[in-house]
Amino acid sequence: MKIVVIGNGMVGFKFCEKLIAKAQPQQFDIVVFGEEIRPAYDRVHLSEFFSGKTADDLLMSPFNWYTDNNITLHLSDPVTNIDRAAKTVTSHKGITENYDVLVIATGSSAFVPPIPGVEKDGVFIYRTIEDLELMQAYAKKAKKGAVIGGGLLGLEAAKAMLDLGITDTTVIEFAPRLMPRQIDEAASNILTNKLETLGLKIATSKNTSQILGDTAITGMQFSDDTNIEVDMLVISAGIKPRDEVAKLCGLEVGLRGGIVVNEQLQTSDASIYAIGECALYNGMIYGLVAPGYDMANVVATNLTAPPPLQREDLEPSINNDFIVSSSSIVPPLGDQGASFIGFDMSTKLKLIGIDVASFGDPFIQNKDTRTIVFEDTMKGIYKRINITGDGKYLLGGILIGDAEAYNMLLQTSKNKIVLPPNAEDVILGSRGGESEAGAGVLSLPDDAIVCSCESVTKAGICTAVSESGCETIDAIKKCTKAGTGCGGCVPMVKDLMLHTMKAQGKYVRNVICEHFDYSRQELLDLVKMDQLKTYDEVLDTFGKGDGCEICKPLVASVLASLWNDMILAKGNATAQDSNDRFLANIQKGGSYSVVPRIPGGEITPEKLIVIGSVAKKYNLYTKITGGQRIDLFGAHLSDLPKIWEELIAAGFESGHAYGKSLRTVKSCVGSTWCRFGLHDSVSFAIQIEERYRGLRSPHKLKGGVSGCIRECAEAQSKDFGIIATEKGWNLYVCGNGGSKPQHALLLASDLDSATLIKYLDRMLMFYIKTADPLTRTATWLNKMEGGINYLRNVVVNDSLGIGEILEQEMQALVDSYKCEWKEAIENPEIRKRFSHFVNAPEEKDPTMKFEPMREQKKVTDWK
Numbered sequence: 103m104k105i106v107v108i109g110n111g112m113v114g115f116k117f118c119e120k121l122i123a124k125a126q127p128q129q130f131d132i133v134v135f136g137e138e139i140r141p142a143y144d145r146v147h148l149s150e151f152f153s154g155k156t157a158d159d160l161l162m163s164p165f166n167w168y169t170d171n172n173i174t175l176h177l178s179d180p181v182t183n184i185d186r187a188a189k190t191v192t193s194h195k196g197i198t199e200n201y202d203v204l205v206i207a208t209g210s211s212a213f214v215p216p217i218p219g220v221e222k223d224g225v226f227i228y229r230t231i232e233d234l235e236l237m238q239a240y241a242k243k244a245k246k247g248a249v250i251g252g253g254l255l256g257l258e259a260a261k262a263m264l265d266l267g268i269t270d271t272t273v274i275e276f277a278p279r280l281m282p283r284q285i286d287e288a289a290s291n292i293l294t295n296k297l298e299t300l301g302l303k304i305a306t307s308k309n310t311s312q313i314l315g316d317t318a319i320t321g322m323q324f325s326d327d328t329n330i331e332v333d334m335l336v337i338s339a340g341i342k343p344r345d346e347v348a349k350l351c352g353l354e355v356g357l358r359g360g361i362v363v364n365e366q367l368q369t370s371d372a373s374i375y376a377i378g379e380c381a382l383y384n385g386m387i388y389g390l391v392a393p394g395y396d397m398a399n400v401v402a403t404n405l406t407a408p409p410p411l412q413r414e415d416l417e418p419s420i421n422n423d424f425i426v427s428s429s430s431i432v433p434p435l436g437d438q439g440a441s442f443i444g445f446d447m448s449t450k451l452k453l454i455g456i457d458v459a460s461f462g463d464p465f466i467q468n469k470d471t472r473t474i475v476f477e478d479t480m481k482g483i484y485k486r487i488n489i490t491g492d493g494k495y496l497l498g499g500i501l502i503g504d505a506e507a508y509n510m511l512l513q514t515s516k517n518k519i520v521l522p523p524n525a526e527d528v529i530l531g532s533r534g535g536e537s538e539a540g541a542g543v544l545s546l547p548d549d550a551i552v553c554s555c556e557s558v559t560k561a562g563i564c565t566a567v568s569e570s571g572c573e574t575i576d577a578i579k580k581c582t583k584a585g586t587g588c589g590g591c592v593p594m595v596k597d598l599m600l601h602t603m604k605a606q607g608k609y610v611r612n613v614i615c616e617h618f619d620y621s622r623q624e625l626l627d628l629v630k631m632d633q634l635k636t637y638d639e640v641l642d643t644f645g646k647g648d649g650c651e652i653c654k655p656l657v658a659s660v661l662a663s664l665w666n667d668m669i670l671a672k673g674n675a676t677a678q679d680s681n682d683r684f685l686a687n688i689q690k691g692g693s694y695s696v697v698p699r700i701p702g703g704e705i706t707p708e709k710l711i712v713i714g715s716v717a718k719k720y721n722l723y724t725k726i727t728g729g730q731r732i733d734l735f736g737a738h739l740s741d742l743p744k745i746w747e748e749l750i751a752a753g754f755e756s757g758h759a760y761g762k763s764l765r766t767v768k769s770c771v772g773s774t775w776c777r778f779g780l781h782d783s784v785s786f787a788i789q790i791e792e793r794y795r796g797l798r799s800p801h802k803l804k805g806g807v808s809g810c811i812r813e814c815a816e817a818q819s820k821d822f823g824i825i826a827t828e829k830g831w832n833l834y835v836c837g838n839g840g841s842k843p844q845h846a847l848l849l850a851s852d853l854d855s856a857t858l859i860k861y862l863d864r865m866l867m868f869y870i871k872t873a874d875p876l877t878r879t880a881t882w883l884n885k886m887e888g889g890i891n892y893l894r895n896v897v898v899n900d901s902l903g904i905g906e907i908l909e910q911e912m913q914a915l916v917d918s919y920k921c922e923w924k925e926a927i928e929n930p931e932i933r934k935r936f937s938h939f940v941n942a943p944e945e946k947d948p949t950m951k952f953e954p955m956r957e958q959k960k961v962t963d964w965k
């Protein structure tokens with residue numbers, strides 16, 4: 103059977119791959135026509151082209167894959183004519199091929215609104231590698247960018263603009279909110295704030311009426327008579343199906359485009375199929391890769407199924423399930439084989455470092471449903487779930503800022519798994535602190551689809567681990583294809599792999615990423631033994647490739663935890679998280695906050711006056727925090743060293759509010775002033791905070807010291823909490839507040855101060871050496887086999903015989919502490935980093951706008 107495929111994109115390639123895997127040897131003669139100059143490549147990860155990946159890195163397979171599988175591939179040669187009567191196709195270069203079956207996988211093109219001036223230089227679409235190469239060349243002379251489109255593709259294009267170095271970029275959306283098809287208004291507001299914090303400008307409810315300029319773009323005019331200066335524009339306002347060749351040959355197409363198909367993906371001509379974004383099924387174009395892959399699988403399955411027998415060829419023996427012939431068992435008459443019946447458009451992605459996800463029906467709201475919403479505007483987290491009126495089943499939801507539970511929530515919704523009695527636990531975590539969603543991966547049915555792109559079930563993944571010996575993510579990808587599409591299922595695949603291996607009694611290594619085949623704990627020990635001090639040294643010695651956003655901050659954290667060196671020195675700056683790079687938290691609108699350390703919350707009147715003077719001089723918004731510190735908001739990047747100088751001169755130092763390190767040790771006034779206080783909680787809190795200041799760890803650390811059982815310092819909600827007793831101090835560990843609050847647990851009772859510090863040294867160093875990346879102490883303890891009893895045995899009873907080593911390592915970090923602010927202002931090379939314009943270091947960012955609010959200021963919302 104000769105099969106001709108028109109289109110060599112991701113879906114066309116996947117069809118060929120599926121067909122070859124299912125077919126008998128020599129069953130098909132396959133010919134593929136592709137419009138682009140290169141074989142199929144990964145459009146889902148197209149933006150990684152600007153992060154260092156080459157066009158060859160993005161290829162779906164090596165060049166020789168087609169010849170190795172006897173596929174004839176014509177590149178740069180689109181099909182221009184289909185002769186349905188003769189069953190032939192003719193290409194642009196004049197090549198004619200006959201076919202038995204024709205598969206149209208032409209995909210879609212970018213929708214370009216009919217805006218006057220759209221043809222000008224500097225206006226691009228964001229669709230192919232060639233588009234990206236043109237953007238890359240033009241961006242070298244561009245300073246102000248814009249993107250038309252605030253949907254998935256538009257925000258990807260905005261990330262591309264940032265990657266190209268055009269930090270002054272505006273996202274323009276016609277609808278009143280970003281991503282209107284995936285998220286609600288509240289979620290969009292959170293997303294907008296987070297994007298603005300990264301420096302993007304967001305303009306919603308904007309209709310572009312004209313692109314300004316002579317031959318090249320210089321600006322954009324809107325229908326509300328406003329305009330902006332722009333010298334580079336990317337249009338990413340949606341897609342339109344590529345159905346031109348289908349129209350020419352008379353196939354049925356939809357009123358708004360798309361080749362009409364049935365459940366078997368057949369067009370109005372039974373010999374011609376359409377799959378992917380060019381296919382219109384049940385009035386809908388599916389614009390994600392996963393449904394395209396499902397379509398490819400349906401057609402490949404049906405083409406490789408045994409041909410249906412004619413009725414006269416059949417034996418008379420018939421049962422309810424099969425028709426039995428002398429030669430084979432075939433599906434019953436009328437059974438059409440595999441079918442495409444629509445696809446769940448749930449999606450999860452990371453937009454410019456921000457988790458965004460929606461699943462099921464994210465918007466449903468009626469008398470038979472209930473909605474539960476968690477919103478944290480400070481941290482930029484929004485979670486919404488829609489459940490049935492009886493609270494039993496999950497119908498859909500939205501996640502912004504924290505989508506860790508997405509895969510389990512999606513499976514809970516799709517498989518109608520009964521929710522826990524407190525339905526909010528699936529997004530907030532149970533009262534014990536562990537997420538119900540995260541703990542339930544093994545409760546999924548075996549036929550639950552874990553990888554939607556490749557239709558891989560839970561059973562398929564577990565079998566690959568238990569029977570085929572696949573014990574790495576790469577091995578599972580090669581064996582099952584799970585995780586090779588959009589990649590959204592990889593966390594769940596990893597969980598299933600680890601659970602299956604543990605069930606077999608195997609040792610589980612939680613490796614960092616594809617660039618480091620080690621766990622965090624193993625890498626920390628290796629770096630220490632080899633005395634490595636920079637990210638490049640670690641990558642060259644123990645890694646491969648160029649690194650990624652997972653391993654770079656992790657290695658930077660390991661180096662800081664081991665050596666306590668200045669994090670911006672020795673070439674480590676580029677490996678740091680965004681806040682660490684500037685020793686300050688970047689805030690909404692692109693300004694920064696300054697948080698000096700105030701140990702134990704105690705401050706003198708003189709220091710208060712200095713903070714007031716600095717805030718007044720640099721026009722900073724001032725607020726007292728829940729951690730007994732004073733935050734100064736709205737600082738320009740170039741002002742940070744000057745602000746630090748004045749604060750350091752008054753005796754302040756960095757509060758490390760920007761780092762994964764000790765933040766605060768909160769205290770009550772204790773016995774010094776309170777009639778109920780048993781001990782001097784303030785002095786002890788100051789001693790503890792000054793001991794562990796600057797301590798870098800897998801996640802942030804917070805402490806508290808209360809002078810009596812009334813617990814005014816809320817010590818039991820901290821990573822470590824100390825409460826006075828009549829005999830000394832009780833030490834509580836591994837609690838936290840936030841979106842998943844958990845009480846700290848008692849580690850030891852009635853301790854004297856020296857013993858408590860010894861135990862705390864051991865606990866914190868044990869946490870630093872053994873915790874997974876970005877894991878709070880509460881989660882670390884929850885995952886620890888043996889829990890608090892095991893931890894108590896290690897710390898108090900020294901069951902591993904490492905107590906003295908842990909104490910020595912902690913003391914070395916304490917002795918090597920230096921204030922990072924002070925080091926930054928005294929180092930000319932580091933200080934040069936703190937300027938918005940390299941060629942005009944004293945110039946401030948002109949796009950930062952503020953407005954008055956209660957005798958202070960706030961960021962002006964840009965619309």
